[in-house]
Amino acid sequence: MAGNSQRRGRRTASKKGATKGSGGKGRRSLQGKGPTPPAEQRPGHAKQRAARARSKKAAAAPPAARRGGRGSSELVVGRNSVYEALRDGVPATTLYVQQYLDSDDRVRGALQLAAERGDVHLMEAPRPELDRMTDGLNHQGLVLQVPPYEYAHPDDLLDAAAQDAADPLVVALDGVTDPRNLGAVVRSVAAFGGHGVVIPERRAAGMTAGAWKSSAGTAARTPVARATNLTRALEAYQKAGVMVVGLAADGDVELPELDLLDRPVCVVVGSEGKGLSRLVGETCDVRVRIPMPGGAESLNAGVAAGVVLYEAARRRA
Template sequence: MAGNSQRRNRRTSSKKGAQVGTGGHSRKALRGKGPTPPAEMRKGHAKQRAANARAKQATRRPQQRRGGGRTSSELVTGRNPVVEALRAGVPASALYVQQYIENDDRVREALTLANDRGIPLMEAPRPELDRMTNHMNHQGLALQVPPYEYAHPDDLPEGAFDVSEDPLIVALDGVTDPRNLGAVVRSVAAFGGHGVVVPERRAAGMTAGAWKTSAGTAAKVPVARATNLTRALETYQKAGMTVIGLAADGDLELTELEALEGPVVIVVGSEGKGLSRLVGETCDLTVRIPMPGGAESLNAGVAAGIVLYEAARRRA
């Protein structure tokens, strides 16, 4: 008969009796765990495996091409630098994120920007990030910038001739600040130039800092790297181009320089030392920028911008 079972511990009612409470300790289980992370950050997900493979491929040492070649990959570290680089459109092959990182506004913005651009997100433990960044203060974020592929110096005038224009090229002699290189690239883009040439040694290269200063214009202005800048300038001269060096004691003032209307290479030296001896002797002309305000010199980015503007004005 129902309710008269002799079996021990048999429930005879469907109603639950009094139970011991948890004291609120299980409330944490009810809290949300935040938005679902992107597929590239989910352990074991197919997209994460594909992202890992792409990142490993990007870190391999690439082959050099026709005298131009590539630089090695670079890591931008720290939350603010990484966010600024992503905002500026600096190309990146992977964003490394520390496991269990504190999810503040900068981290969220970095993840959003990287995800929008299709940059692989790689989760790494703190010791691995320390090793990758040589124990720099990475704050849990590291952006891998792929190697920059330099053009060959001969490519720059060829590109101008292909569109039936007189080449307008800037060569940098002894400029070691990547921000100056980025500023020159930006000015070349603004005033219709056809590229920038830098020496292979003792000179700034296309780093993340140069990319940021160029404000994205480095994506369309070729930068060539010359093994020997003097020989590259001599090759340009043989191709019919006038090589013009900027110097404080130049032979002509900028406003008198009619050569800017034709195919030219503008050579800019460092702010402190100016043009090196061999490069200065190779130049066909030297020109000075009039400075009625009395300043002794201008940095490379500003000086190149002024001359490029004058060239664009004359050509127009």
């Protein structure tokens, strides 16, 4: 009968012997071991191995340069965009061409420009590979890789002015998110003898292919510095003897009446819609408005910077 311990030959003890006492081991086994650690901290786990590989790779990488670091690489896609980028001198490392691509004037022109430059590698790739690279965008068989832009440090712009034995003339952009405006400002700075442009690291346009095109090639000789905190960068300029002039529609002084442009100066331009942010506006030594007798409410960043830079160049001449 099941459960009858009196049956002859039935074993009633375990193979390991008597279990009268465990010496406290059973009590300790009942104690909790705390929360389960994350996968990255579990010995032998795949995520832990991946985390170690990432840390080793980061440790082996060279330290970030003082010059503000690099941006991220960019892909220019489409026949017109690729051709125009190569024509306008946008830096590029590789031109990817789809295998068995039907050629037209834009394709032939892009290939010719890349060959003439000599520093652009030509790579043939199957269409699925180009689709993967561009996340399914309509690349039309041409993809151009633009290298990361190497940003300067804000202090480098003052150093450049010192090397030229000139008073610094710098433009800082506050909240300007259109790369074309950034490129236009770079172009104006180069045209009127400025020493560079300062942009914030976040919530701002960077030196993309669009900015390069708008600069009409002047970005190759005009440094763009990136500041982790724009307000602190402006305060550092003030400590170095640079006057910080903010452009604002409600400024206290009109541009023709401003007598600071022939001195070390940093002109701060805000976005067309919101203008200067509160902290940046409070940091400025003076807020200036551009008179507009035609009745326009505002100017975009590129035009506003060009007006002030022209006035500064006229007075310094």
